Amino acid sequence: MQSFLHFLLAGVFAARWDGASALGGVRLADGDNKCSGRVEVRRHDQWGTVCDHGWDLREAYVVCLQLGCGLAEAALPGAAYGAGRGEIWLRHVQCSGHESSLTSCAVVLHSNFHCTHENDAGVRCSGSLPSPTLTLLSPHAVFTAGESVRFGCSVLLGHHLSDFHLYRQGVATPLVTQRADQTQTRVELTLSDVETLHQGSYSCRYRIRGGFPSQLLGSPPSNAVNITVVELLTPQHWYNTSAEAPAGAVIKGHGFNITCSTPQQYPGGSFQLRLIRSNGTVRQSLPALTPAVTFTFPSAQSADEGYYYCLYRVQLGGRTFLSRESQPLPIAVRDPDPILSPMVISWLVSGLTLAVAVVVIVIVAKVLCIKEKKPSELERETRTCVDNTYVALSINKL
Numbered sequence: 001m002q003s004f005l006h007f008l009l010a011g012v013f014a015a016r017w018d019g020a021s022a023l024g025g026v027r028l029a030d031g032d033n034k035c036s037g038r039v040e041v042r043r044h045d046q047w048g049t050v051c052d053h054g055w056d057l058r059e060a061y062v063v064c065l066q067l068g069c070g071l072a073e074a075a076l077p078g079a080a081y082g083a084g085r086g087e088i089w090l091r092h093v094q095c096s097g098h099e100s101s102l103t104s105c106a107v108v109l110h111s112n113f114h115c116t117h118e119n120d121a122g123v124r125c126s127g128s129l130p131s132p133t134l135t136l137l138s139p140h141a142v143f144t145a146g147e148s149v150r151f152g153c154s155v156l157l158g159h160h161l162s163d164f165h166l167y168r169q170g171v172a173t174p175l176v177t178q179r180a181d182q183t184q185t186r187v188e189l190t191l192s193d194v195e196t197l198h199q200g201s202y203s204c205r206y207r208i209r210g211g212f213p214s215q216l217l218g219s220p221p222s223n224a225v226n227i228t229v230v231e232l233l234t235p236q237h238w239y240n241t242s243a244e245a246p247a248g249a250v251i252k253g254h255g256f257n258i259t260c261s262t263p264q265q266y267p268g269g270s271f272q273l274r275l276i277r278s279n280g281t282v283r284q285s286l287p288a289l290t291p292a293v294t295f296t297f298p299s300a301q302s303a304d305e306g307y308y309y310c311l312y313r314v315q316l317g318g319r320t321f322l323s324r325e326s327q328p329l330p331i332a333v334r335d336p337d338p339i340l341s342p343m344v345i346s347w348l349v350s351g352l353t354l355a356v357a358v359v360v361i362v363i364v365a366k367v368l369c370i371k372e373k374k375p376s377e378l379e380r381e382t383r384t385c386v387d388n389t390y391v392a393l394s395i396n397k398l
Helices: 002-022 057-066 342-372 377-382
Strands: 023-029 036-043 046-050 072-076 088-094 106-108 122-125 133-136 142-144 149-154 161-168 176-179 186-191 200-210 215-218 225-230 236-241 249-251 256-261 270-277 280-287 292-297 306-316 319-322 329-334 383-386 389-392
Touching (some): 023 057, 036 088, 149 200, 236 249, 256 306, 280 292
Antiparallel strands (some): 149 186, 200 225
């Protein structure tokens, strides 16, 4: 009995290898489309059929992959697509489902099994490989430059898997490739150290080994997953005030403005202005409706003196992102200059004193002059005053 079984098994596996060298291609005939129909194989340049004894989804799976028709949906016995003609080349095919071609399976070319064309085997294939599913394994969809993004790519497929690929929309080559064993149905694809150029829509694909000769067959793309990469630049800031104010200072009571600016913006962003002064820190915020916003101080006071910093802030995808603070902008508050400085007042007092002294001297000199030249009674009788000068008159004596 053992010798008989050994002889039978030796005949089966010998038929597998010897038959493989003689068998040629595989095709589907009389089906609804190119991926369904009666299974036919070619041997010695003649097409023949396959007996449905032992025919199941494992054999159908190998045929569908070999023809690039996706996955097997049904293994159909009993000449479901009509009876073929010619020889029945294969009987009792025994596949594991991992073979690259039907002729790689163990087969019985000729046996005592009674097969007619009423037993011709058929298959119905999906027509293409099923699309994988891409998920975002990271807890958020918005990232800052330098972070890593974790994706998961899965497929309802358990055989012939070769590798998985992550693609960004608009880029033909994959950004990440992960090899998979033949039974793996899900892999993690990590995109490391992202930059703003990585922002966009992502999908994944997988490849399987199939066909004869063995080749890599690619799947359709998965669903799309979008990610956003935020990179905030350090804002610039400057101030404006009255022209008479010295550099780095504003005049107390005068108005001044501080402007914050950034070339890169996101929806919902805002600018924050931080003042560090001797007695604490003060913050202000304005929405970034434009690339530059201005903080207005209508009347500078001592409390406005200190170091000013500007930063850009935005909330996206449930996360808060802050830029680096700008360089410190020191601003001092100076008291206004008096209308008359001490020096000017000194000059004015000196000038006024000199003028008063001159007037007094002139008056005193004039009084003395008049007193000195005052005429006697006789002179008044004999003189007349012409232009403040007494002139002697001649007196006729009787």
